[in-house]
Amino acid sequence: MSGVLVVVEQRDGAVTRLSLEALAAGQRLAKLLGIDCSAVALGEGIAPVVLGELSGNHLAKVLAVEHPLLRQYTADGLVHALEQVVKHAAPAYVVFPHSYQVRDFAPALATRFGQVLIPDVIAILEGPGGPIFVRQLFQGKLNADYRKTGDGPCFVSVQAGSFRMEALEAGTAPVEAVAIELTPEQIRTTPSAPFRETAQTVDLTSSPVIVSVGRGIREQENIPLVQELADALGAELAASRPICDAGWLPMERQVGSSGETVSPKLYLAVGISGAIQHLVGMRGSKTVIAINKDENAPIFEVADYGVAGDLFEIVPALTKAILAAKG
Amino acid sequence: MKIMVAVKQVPERDAQIVVRADGRWIDESDLSYIVNEPDAYALEEALQLKEALHQAGHAGIEVIAVCAGPERAASTLRDALAKGADRAIHIRADDLAERDTLALAGLLADAVRAESPDLILTGLQSDDLGMGQTGVVLAELLQIPHATLVLRVRVLHDEANPAVLPKRIEVKRELEDGWFQQIEMPLPALLTIQSGGNKLRYATLMGIKKAKSKETRIIAAAAAIVPTTIAPERVYLPEKQKHTEMLKGTAAEIAAQIVDKLKFEVRVL
Numbered sequence: 001m002s003g004v005l006v007v008v009e010q011r012d013g014a015v016t017r018l019s020l021e022a023l024a025a026g027q028r029l030a031k032l033l034g035i036d037c038s039a040v041a042l043g044e045g046i047a048p049v050v051l052g053e054l055s056g057n058h059l060a061k062v063l064a065v066e067h068p069l070l071r072q073y074t075a076d077g078l079v080h081a082l083e084q085v086v087k088h089a090a091p092a093y094v095v096f097p098h099s100y101q102v103r104d105f106a107p108a109l110a111t112r113f114g115q116v117l118i119p120d121v122i123a124i125l126e127g128p129g130g131p132i133f134v135r136q137l138f139q140g141k142l143n144a145d146y147r148k149t150g151d152g153p154c155f156v157s158v159q160a161g162s163f164r165m166e167a168l169e170a171g172t173a174p175v176e177a178v179a180i181e182l183t184p185e186q187i188r189t190t191p192s193a194p195f196r197e198t199a200q201t202v203d204l205t206s207s208p209v210i211v212s213v214g215r216g217i218r219e220q221e222n223i224p225l226v227q228e229l230a231d232a233l234g235a236e237l238a239a240s241r242p243i244c245d246a247g248w249l250p251m252e253r254q255v256g257s258s259g260e261t262v263s264p265k266l267y268l269a270v271g272i273s274g275a276i277q278h279l280v281g282m283r284g285s286k287t288v289i290a291i292n293k294d295e296n297a298p299i300f301e302v303a304d305y306g307v308a309g310d311l312f313e314i315v316p317a318l319t320k321a322i323l324a325a326k327g
Numbered sequence: 328m329k330i331m332v333a334v335k336q337v338p339e340r341d342a343q344i345v346v347r348a349d350g351r352w353i354d355e356s357d358l359s360y361i362v363n364e365p366d367a368y369a370l371e372e373a374l375q376l377k378e379a380l381h382q383a384g385h386a387g388i389e390v391i392a393v394c395a396g397p398e399r400a401a402s403t404l405r406d407a408l409a410k411g412a413d414r415a416i417h418i419r420a421d422d423l424a425e426r427d428t429l430a431l432a433g434l435l436a437d438a439v440r441a442e443s444p445d446l447i448l449t450g451l452q453s454d455d456l457g458m459g460q461t462g463v464v465l466a467e468l469l470q471i472p473h474a475t476l477v478l479r480v481r482v483l484h485d486e487a488n489p490a491v492l493p494k495r496i497e498v499k500r501e502l503e504d505g506w507f508q509q510i511e512m513p514l515p516a517l518l519t520i521q522s523g524g525n526k527l528r529y530a531t532l533m534g535i536k537k538a539k540s541k542e543t544r545i546i547a548a549a550a551a552i553v554p555t556t557i558a559p560e561r562v563y564l565p566e567k568q569k570h571t572e573m574l575k576g577t578a579a580e581i582a583a584q585i586v587d588k589l590k591f592e593v594r595v596l
Contacts, residue, residue: 075463075473100503103451104475107428107460108467116428116556119458136565138455141344142353143565150556188472192509194502209595215340233595245523251505258501258521266593273340276457287593289585294341295573298565305588306571313578321582322589325596 003036004029005063005091007082008054009099013047015054018097020165023057025124025158026095027169032126036060038089040178042081044071051175058171063089069182075105076187083112084180091153098157110155117155118146120276122162135159139275140298160257160280200252202236208265209235212255212282213243216271216292216311220248225315226270232322238262240278256281271311274299291315328380328492329444330373331391332412333435333465334366336403337455350561352424362403365450369520371527372480373448374411380482385492389413391442395434395548397421408538409530415541416442420548427555432464434548439469444515446496451476451519462519473517474510476501478524483511499524 006026008019015023023039030037039054040063054062065085070077078101086094086109096102098120110117123134125145133146133156148154204210211230217223230237237253244254255262256278263284270291272278275298282288283302290299295308307314338344338358345354362370370392377388392407394400395418404415418434420426426434439447447466452459466473477500482493497511501521530538574584589596 079467100476100501103459104463107463108473111429111432111464111467114429114556116458116464117460118557119460132560135457137457137559137562138338138344138353139340139457140565142346142562144559144562146557147560148556149554149558152556154557188512189474190511192511194506194508196505197507200505233589241522247526251523258503259505266589266595287588289588290571296343296564300571300573301565302569303571304569305585306573307581307585308573309578309581314581317578317582318585321579321586322596325586325590 003038003060003089003091004033004093004095005086005089006037006039006095007102008039008041009097009101010041010043010047010050013049015041015050016097016099017165018099018160020168021160021163022095022097022158024165024167025121025163027058028163028167029093029095029124029131032124032131033092035092038063038091038173040065040085040089042070042078044068055173055175056170057173058169059173062173062175063178064175065178065180067180067182069184069187072191073101074187074189074191075108076189077182078105079109079112080182080186081180082109085178086113086153088178094153094155096155096157098159102157106155106157113152113155115150115152115155117157118148119157121156121158136276139273140279140301141296159276161283202252204236204238204253204255204260204262207236207262209233210238210255210262210264210266210285211235211268211270212238212240212272213249213270214240214272214278215242216273217243220246222312223248225312229268229270229315229319229322232319232326233268235266235268240272240275269299269303270315272299273297274301328385328388329391329442330376330389330446330448331393331439331442331444332366332370332373332407333447333449333461334370334392334394334403334407335363335450335453336360336394336396336400337363337453340454346562346564350563351559352562360399360403362406363450363453363455365452365520365522367450367527368522368525369448369450370407370410370412371525372520374528375525376446376480376482377411383484384490391416391444393418393435393438395420395431396423401543404543405538406530408541408543409534410528411534413541415543417543417545418548419545422551425551425555427557428458428460428464429556430552432461432468435461435465436468437549438546439465446514447517449517449519451521462517466517469515469517471515471517472512473519474498474500474512475519476521477518478507478521480518
């Protein structure tokens, strides 16, 4: 077994940004180990643009896996296909982007090889006995160093924004078609085409100032407190997932991996602890101000200015001060 | 029809997590534990399915909660019974931190096989380890189809024969960026439930009372497999990526400092 194999995803005829970041992570891992890095794309009628985009990188090979049953994503389809590809290419490491799709099938693929996927990796470090994969525990309160301990290929998925696609090393790689066998009976689920629920009434991504609220607000009755702050600032009100789950604000106001990704001039986080799923949606913000009662909350890892204190005292005082400053 | 719900017990959300002296895991001694929130949504979905099937005239729908963990996990199962689960299975294991996802899913798979349920639900991830894969690995071990990030489950009745218990389901799952998808699949199947698809219920006094007479079966976990395929070698507080300036003072003083920053540095006022 040798080499790193990066599984890339495509959307609308292009390689996804997250996949390019995974490719950068794969190149880094290969360099650390002094081994080759290859990429694999799967689908039906993979766009030449996708293969071109991949083969323009410093890679040993670009594997193209085409099959009519891979036209639409199913977990069964990808597990069967990639099981054959991994056996064929025999990589030491298989790297994925940590997308929703990967979360849906990669654990099953790893299981077929008697392995456990190391998911959501935020850094790959050089260790004495091999690479160390860093991931977060307890909603970002702790980091953990993971290492592969068994034999067989090691499966790893990398978190969005943890590796820079700009770090990709250019080159020329040959494209190699890999044939796989797949039958309709192997696919047990019938997916519909993806759909959107309702027309969006708010576009958080275009708002230069966002006030965002999390669990610290405690009750729905307290939401007006942050709404008044948002109004004073002329900001859009956003929230972390639990607030939308509870129905206190509509889902379209959710920031994070399952909601919107925003990069406003100012992101004011109120009562948000800062789980990784939230941070990936807002860490591109120019300035982050966080108010949270727990001084060890991970939101302070990405904040420029932090207030460790009671939001029920600070927010009304801030609203008042802003209104006064605006005259 | 049997619906099994796999739940996990995790430290409560606001717990102060302290790293154990050997740096390999956390100090569990002073922590309070609660049900993993996504698993609470999975239980809720199971209870709502049962109620819907009852209303459609199907009797004998059973919801079974299963949890692997030490003695303290019994309280999480009691809560599940109080909310409406019919019985519980406690896989007694005092060494969960020593087991990887594959080993844990193996324990669950043994308990599930003994029951042969039609549907297995669990949360999409845990609030402690956040590996997000126990459900998918369990489905693979049981060789049944699965779907992840499920918000809603609908049973598909045989139109010609509505009295027969359904053999297929349709689920709504969440994709990225506000997209959704329906997936149809045969039973038995495993679903990992995303939070927010339903509204969590509280246990009623009557439910808590009834729970006392419901069965909790305790089974001993098989010995841990050593070595595991992956292992956390070291857990530690993350280093700061950014220099955060902490603002201090009274609420009014802090507000004045923030306004100052907003005016002269962020320039949004």
